[in-house]
Amino acid sequence: MSLYGAVEAGGTKFLCAVGTGPDHLEAILRIPTTTPDETLARVIAFFRPFAGALKAIGIGSFGPLDLDPTSPTFGTIPTTPKPGWSGTNLLWPFQEAFGIPIGLTTDVQAAALGEGRWGAAQGLHTFVYLTVGTGIGGGAIVHGRMLHGVWHPEMGHIRIPHDWERDPFPGVCPFHGDCLEGLASGPAMAARWGQPPEALPPDHPAWELEAEYLALGLVNILCILTPQRILLGGGVAQHPGLLPRVRERMRALLNRYLPAPALEGDLETYVMPPALGERAGLLGALALAMEMAS
Template identity: 40%
Template sequence: MAKLYGSLEAGGTKFVCAVGDENFQIVEKIQFPTTSPYETIDKTVEFFKKFEDQLQGVAIGSFGPVDIDENSETYGYITSTPKPNWSNVDLVGLISKEFKLPFYFTTDVNSSAYGEAIMRKGVENLVYYTIGTGIGAGTIQRADFVGGVGHTEAGHVYVAPHPSDVANDFHGTCPFHRGCLEGLAAGPSLEARTGIRGELIDQHSEVWDIQAYYIAQAAVQATLLYRPEVIVFGGGVMAQEHMLRRVREKFAALLNDYIPVPDVSEYIVTPAVSDNGSATLGNFALAKKAAERLSE
């Protein structure tokens, strides 16, 4: 009987469940909206139950903040999220109690970073940002995650305000912070500034330069803090080719040749895994890692 590995990408908008074989090729995959916790988790359990006899392990990459400290009483919980009804939900506990399997738990962006590192042979130091409805980042250093008592929260660092935002007294859309990266550069900030949904804004609008200014600051921070081999920007905001160009240009201007970095066209990139599949690939590998750890 073939061995399978499970992946759950638990997003604030949708859950993506998949099982893959020993080569991390997808056997079956589904997605459904993130509604109430119990309804969404029930659908997740129902999907994985079909493969229970073959599953060796499951990895969960979740929106956050989450508790990833295995010694904590709230390990596996989604904690202080702004997502309605999802604060203090025992995500791992509610799913894992239905299975006799090892589980690996991390953030969705960590899962994506892990998947990207797998795809980029020889790369051991990488930062992955998702720029979408929210902003998060996962960092791989020498093939392991960066983090201590918890995961990093790179989306909520403070950034220097753009002159246009200063003039318009715009401090972002984050409910926790005035002037953080997520509040100023995630998708909702586009509509807050213009009154138009991001996908409907003309690509020549000056608002994209404002957005790129903040995302480039994130790239500078990642460069100075982690000295990665590559920075990957995923998520809906970065799906437009013109955004990648804008971010690269502003990054070069902001860094101002302070330290050497690879050619910007190879250093600041979009995902190598197609169809937003970085997290699924990463989770397959992490599920295998959990299974192997249990058998040691």
Template identity: 40%
Template sequence: MSLGPESKKLKFYAGIEGGGTTWKCVFADQDCEIINSHSIPTDTPEKTLLRVVQFYESCQKEFGEISGIGVGSFGPANIDINSSNYGQITSTPKLGWSYFNVVKSLEKVFAAPVLFDTDVNVAARAEYEFGNASGLNNFAYVTVGTGIGVSVYMNGSVAQGDSHFESGHMLVPKHDADTNFDGVCQFHSGCLEGLASGPSIEKRWNQNPKNLPDDHIAWDIESYYLGILCMNLSLVYRPRRIILGGGVMNRKCLFEKIREQYSLMMASYVGQCGLLQDYITSAGLLEDSGVKGAVLLAQDASLQKS
């Protein structure tokens, strides 16, 4: 692909969604239009980052220099920009990634400034700017994939305490048909991520979830756990909308099942604005929420430098 001589007037940004299974990389312009993209299976930090670097070096040769780099990463992670360990993935069960610093690794190679956040926070921002949270100052965004992450927007910005939320590790009561399954989380027995993430579905049924039909009990169990999450988010944060994204949510039958579980559990205790199908809904940007949010973060990095 060639952009022609007008490309010299453009600014380019690297948006990276670093997931536990795949690192998605996009090369985009100032309008967040994706010019080039590449998906890299998550390997060791060194091998994964090498391929990330190779992709962006080839983009720079073809299109022009990168003005900013934004990374939305799986966690837990250090997102305190004032910390000496900013950009470091912390106590993850992902082999080899604990205490690896993504920001410092990229800064060794690229002159462009780098900003770093969680994958779910950057995805939530993209939904706020361009997707199904547009115009909403208070909402929750959930990603259900290799792990489970939650980002909450309150008054138009991401809410957090000492660091980002880890709502995916809340403890949940077991489904009646799931009492013999301990989950896949290495840290907590019976936490949401251990019972409802993509790897948990695969381990529970000993097959790829994509092969399970819509009428399999797996999706009743999954919707039960995600219904609990939606109820807890509603009670604690009172969001205007709950957006569910991530690979597991590509199973469209889940949305209605989750809404049914939510209604049953909530028992009309509190209501929501509008219809339930609008309150618990899918990501407007589909699978691009994470990379688009990372591009917005890259633009922030460029502005901070200037």
């Protein structure tokens, strides 16, 4: 039987699996992220027993990533705060070891692929997956294809209005200060309020401000890409009561400007949580492998 390999490459762990879909994963292994040589060697060793049946491997990785096939550094992590990983090529060790198609994309783009194939975006051709947690990242599927231009999307670094009187917090992004990630990520909330988001009660003013910032970011993304649906994932986004606040604020900001039926009402079917949960990235890498083999 044909099998596909999946790798979700994170800053603290790599998740590896082989299978054909959510209901058929023959093996799953968690590998701590150490040095590139050690980590990638362990990942390749995981796949070796399946080499004869593997048709392709998909990798969804932390970034940034060089995904331009014409670039001399295609497949590498150009720069990252993860010690030792800057300049690491994630493609060639797998190509050299297995000689099969290897797909590479960002972890959040992979999550979008997974949701499109098996999750909350099934049947849609254009949608966005935004994750809000330690950072903010976004993946876009446009007419069934991952959106990549001169670089992959960096939705967490869009600039949004910042009311300095309401929120004098300068932001935590080391590059932009008060971009969306700088104002609304988990570390931004922790730095602003002196405690992590999960410790803040539902009636804390932090959540009204968080909903405001996320709504501003999502309205900008909506107006540019006009997706059929937006999926909002990540640990911060799962806080009880946040999503209804985001929807309500988005409706007010849009002010009925876009007459699409999907944007009428309370937006419950337009801005939704992902269906695959924590498995979205790994299953998305599996979906990427299946695309590479087709």
